[in-house]
Amino acid sequence: MDFQLLKKLNAERAARRAVIHVTGVDDDDEQLVLEQDDISGELGEAVVRAFNSGKSSMVEIAGRRQFLNVYVPPARIVVIGAVHISQALAPMAKLAGFDVRIIDPRTAFATEARFADVDLAAEWPDEALKAHPLDAYTALAALTHDPKIDDYPLQAAIDAQCFYVGALGSRKTHASRVARLVEAGKSEAEIGRISAPIGLDIGAASPSEIAVAILADIIQALRKRKAVAP
Amino acid sequence: MSEAETIQDPLSIAEKWKQEGRDVAIATVVQTWGSAPRPVGSHLVIDGDGNFQGSVSGGCVEGAVVSEALDVIGAGKPKMLEFGVADETAWRVGLSCGGKISVYVERLV
Numbered sequence: 499m500d501f502q503l504l505k506k507l508n509a510e511r512a513a514r515r516a517v518i519h520v521t522g523v524d525d526d527d528e529q530l531v532l533e534q535d536d537i538s539g540e541l542g543e544a545v546v547r548a549f550n551s552g553k554s555s556m557v558e559i560a561g562r563r564q565f566l567n568v569y570v571p572p573a574r575i576v577v578i579g580a581v582h583i584s585q586a587l588a589p590m591a592k593l594a595g596f597d598v599r600i601i602d603p604r605t606a607f608a609t610e611a612r613f614a615d616v617d618l619a620a621e622w623p624d625e626a627l628k629a630h631p632l633d634a635y636t637a638l639a640a641l642t643h644d645p646k647i648d649d650y651p652l653q654a655a656i657d658a659q660c661f662y663v664g665a666l667g668s669r670k671t672h673a674s675r676v677a678r679l680v681e682a683g684k685s686e687a688e689i690g691r692i693s694a695p696i697g698l699d700i701g702a703a704s705p706s707e708i709a710v711a712i713l714a715d716i717i718q719a720l721r722k723r724k725a726v727a728p
Numbered sequence: 729m730s731e732a733e734t735i736q737d738p739l740s741i742a743e744k745w746k747q748e749g750r751d752v753a754i755a756t757v758v759q760t761w762g763s764a765p766r767p768v769g770s771h772l773v774i775d776g777d778g779n780f781q782g783s784v785s786g787g788c789v790e791g792a793v794v795s796e797a798l799d800v801i802g803a804g805k806p807k808m809l810e811f812g813v814a815d816e817t818a819w820r821v822g823l824s825c826g827g828k829i830s831v832y833v834e835r836l837v
Contacts, residue, residue, distance in 0.1 A: 499754055499835075500836075501836055501837060504836060505743060508739055508740055508743050511739070521756075521758075521834075523758065523808060554768045554769035555768060569769075
């Protein structure tokens with residue numbers, strides 16, 4: 499491997515961007531492919547499949563073996579609202595292998611006692627997201643019902659192309675939320691990406707059950723993710 | 729990535745070692761068949777003195793990969809290594825889990 503290429507690869511990984519390192523193992527050649535790169539032919543198809551699945555594999559193209567090593571940033575969930583559902587969602591999401599971060603400016607909710615061993619930010623979302631911006635490998639779940647707290651991160655999640663955007667609230671709450679997002683200049687397609695009512699429809703009733711529905715919704719979005727069109 | 733994860737990340741270590749002027753080889757699991765301890769894409773990085781970080785198996789074949797890596801560092805030409813079930817009578821290293829893996833070893837240049 500070329501040292502300059504390794505440095506570029508490490509920089510892309512550190513920036514939480516997906517990248518594929520292609521090695522021609524029969525020819526000892528190599529290249530780095532980013533998600534926005536447009537590669538033609540059989541290799542291009544293999545690259546799209548690899549970005550979609552996140553799985554590394556050996557492919558044979560024109561009789562030559564090419565190894566596609568896919569580096570996908572670890573998925574994480576940002577939860578807006580240190581509420582009852584979040585108390586169940588945080589440990590469940592951790593068990594499922596996600597990094598979890600909870601943001602709530604209401605210091606009565608965002609307490610260490612209610613959220614032991616969780617990355618908790620008792621700050622307004624715009625401040626908290628400045629230090630750790632949202633990205634395409636992050637899911638955002640807005641759970642406060644409060645437009646003052648939820649609206650900004652929802653818009654930021656749409657802009658950052660988060661792989662999942664969900665918002666808690668009744669159909670009525672969501673209708674007024676949609677009106678505000680239209681007012682803020684978001685398109686119908688962008689607003690349509692918001693999962694609302696949040697979570698898979700499994701008839702969840704208690705906070706813990708709603709957490710299961712949200713987590714299942716997020717996993718579905720992650721595993722059936724389509725690569726961003728070139 | 730947290731700082732601790734970054735420290736243990738084989739490719740970050742490879743970059744650091746090279747920066748320090750060491751010779752470095754990178755070994756990568758490129759194919760697996762059956763039960764394999766580490767998934768395709770896993771890395772082991774080796775320096776010219778035989779120091780290593782990361783893993784390509786659960787410890788079963790790392791010793792063999794490290795010695796092959798020193799050859800690769802010396803000769804500069806990459807190698808494809810195959811490991812199958814351990815054969816005790818032949819005194820060869822292998823995987824006790826019954827799987828088979830291919831490991832590509834190349835020099836960082």
